[in-house]
Amino acid sequence: MSGSESREQAVFQITNREPMPVKKPKPLSKIWATDVFTLTKMEEALSKKAYKAMKKTLETGEPLDPATADAVAAAMKDWAISKGANYFSHVFYPLTGASAEKHDGFIVSDASGKAITEFTGSLLIKGEPDGSSFPNGGIRVTNAARGYTAWDPTSPAYIMHTENGATLCIPSVFISWTGESLDKKTPLLRSNAAMNEAAQKVLKLMGEEEVSTLNSSCGAEQEYFLIDANFANLRPDLILSGRTLFGAPSAKGQEFDDHYFGAIPPRVQVFMQDVEEQLYRLGIPAKTRHNEVAPGQFEIAPYFEAANVAADHQQLIMTTLKNTAKKHGFACLLHEKPFAGINGSGKHVNWSVGNSTQGNLLDPGKTPHENLNFLLFCGAVIRGVHKFGPLLRAVIASAGNDHRLGANEAPPAILSVYLGSQIEGVFEQIKKGKLDDVDEGGIMDLGLSQIIPFAKDAGDRNRTSPFAFTGNRFEFRAVGSNQSVTGPLIAMNTMLADSLNWIAGELTKALKRTKGDTTKAVISVLKKLMKENEAAVFGGDGYSAEWHKEAKKRGLKELPTTADALPYLKDKDVKKLFKSTGVLSDVELESRFEVYAEQYILSIAVEARLVVDMAKTKIYPAATRYLSDLALAAASASEMGINIDNNIAKNIGKNVNGMMKAVAKLEKAIAKDKFKNVEAHMQFCAKDIRKLMDEVRKFVDALEVDVASDLWPLPSYQEMLFIK
Secondary structure (H helix, E strand, O other), X not given: OOHHHHHHHHHHHHHXXXXXXXXXXXXXXXXXXXXXXXXXXXXXXXXXXXXXXXXXXXXXXXXXXXXXXXXXXXXXXXHHHHOOEEEEEEEEOEOOOOOEOOEEEOEEEOOOOOEEEOOOHHHHHEEOOEOOXXXXXXXXXXXXXEEEEEEOOOOOOEEEEEOOEEEEEEEEEXXXXXXXXXXXXXXXXXXXHHHHHHHHHHHHHOOOOOOOOOEEEEEEEEEXXXXXXXXXXXXXXXXXXXXXXXXXXXXXXXOOOOOOOOOOOHHHHHHHHHHHHHHHHOOOOEEEEEEOOOOXXXXXXEOOEEHHHHHHHHHHHHHHHHHHHHHOOEEEEOOOOOOOOOOOOEEEEEEEEEEOOOEEOOOOOOOHHHOHHHHHHHHHHHHHHHHOHHHHHHOOOOHHHHOOOOOOOOOOOEOOEEOOHHHHHHHHHHHOOOOOOOOOOOEEOOOOOOOOOEEOOOOOOOOOOOEEEOOOOEEEOOOEOOOOOHHHHHHHHHHHHHHHHHHHHHHHHHHHHOOOOHXXXXXXXXXXXXXXXXXXXXXXXXXXXXXXXXXHHHOXXXXXXXXHHHHHHHOHHHHHHHHHHOOOOHHHHHHHHHHHHHHHHHHHHHHHHHHHHHHHHHHHHHHHHHHHHHHHHHHHHHHOOOOOOXXXXXXXXXXXXXXXXXXXXXXXXXXXXXXXXXXXXXXXXXXXXXXXXXXXXXHHHHHHHHOOOOOOOOOOHHHHHHOO
């Protein structure tokens, strides 16, 4: 079957598809966390002593004793078996960014050969996958391959149901035999501990007598595309790279703004409800769903949770979206820029810090100028972004996100902080050494009797800022849709810990100078902080050319590509940051640079090889076949005395020749394998390979416009984005 016939069949199958049966949503009270081993279930199954120990671990990170672990393991096994599970798995998050799991059965045999079930505390606490088969940056090699998974009791175990059965999943860390982190969870837990330790010092200096354990929290907005699987399966680029490497623009795109927040297509809503029911059973608080800006683009957003749990849940959300899409005949695209010329997808990470005694420390309250704790923590964030902006750019670096950053839907690759007019006004006063009343949001009264007046927010929103304050949290808007949230959370927690440690030192000295006058001491510390770090605060248009010039004057770095950003993981200040806080050793940090650099190079290589293959085996045959048809038509017309304008044929011939010359140059570039170092190899990918890929694409997209639709081998943008 030819490519064009496959397209026609795909359209027929989609337009004649039997709709999925619509199930009545089940009450939330009936399904919420039914597949999660919650504290409530533990209270029912454990002794009072074991339950109290487990609860204390969850709330404070207190270590568990082996006896309690045995009791939890037994209760967990019985609960899992009652849910239909015969296997358990330590789920962990290697440096690939995906989830990993190895399934082990509860089954063992006794001396008589009888099959029994067993799950002890030692099995719960530790597993042993191969440490050298995952990306590790040289920490583990084949002849030194041992690795361990270790249970993380602060993230609840859950049951994962598939058509083939149920499995008890146990969130775990993944470390080498020599103790280095091989995963994303371990440094996240360390970063939270470092932040808590530093925050405790500051709050106690502020006179807080009762300070419970602090935790960072996260709510990540997940954007994604849905296209029909019939189309996706006809696109080798989507199957292997997650994005379209060729594609002429559709006559209609997103210019009418008619998709954003529009009525959700019925087929998509059935999919969304299916996803949400699965997430609710896993205790994931999916709260928001809507159409996004681009046609075929949607968003799901959960409510805030503790950062560690939120990170685990984010992985489950991505897995659930992809798996459920297949069930509904869709392909879920999480690539940051699957279609050129329309909005890509991000994962806006909303982040805050708080505890049960002081509450959310990034909530300014109604009188932010009087909320000294808030001002110190907000100032700590400003300092962190200024000092470690390149690190924040590095932790969101990927081949996919490079296509999105700086475009109309994503912030530029310059890290700055947006505070909003009210909070920025407070810090302007601090720079002058005082704290006065600040403007409040006021009341929105439209003068319409039927519209009830409501309170305005004190500050506007800035969608062009990569790191924006949004009322009671910061929103890291530059994170890519396909990325784990752990990298950004680790960086934010660690830079906050560093800044809070700096503040604790300065505050100690200031309190001595002011003889214990807390307000004067805080103003003194923050005045110094702003003098050194105010360059990072920017409230204007981040897309403007003027900002790029201004940022350069301020000394802020613009790092447009992964090749520019990743080397900052090796920066001496970044090494010092992670080492001093105990989050990552030099070896662990170096391993991450090696792994992420390799992933970037491999991603570009896969795309480049796909461009060559598709151009030679799909586009060239289709274009030359149409040229042949045009030549025959022209010859037949000439015999009848009709002269046909051959401009289309000339254009096609010109673009075919141009495409093949560009393909030849790309093939030569791909063959290059000697580079001075990894950094040079990445720069070659960013500047040479990608440029050559774009050159091939220019000719292919021009050919798509001229070649007859019934001969074109690939589903078009119009078909993929608008036929549902």
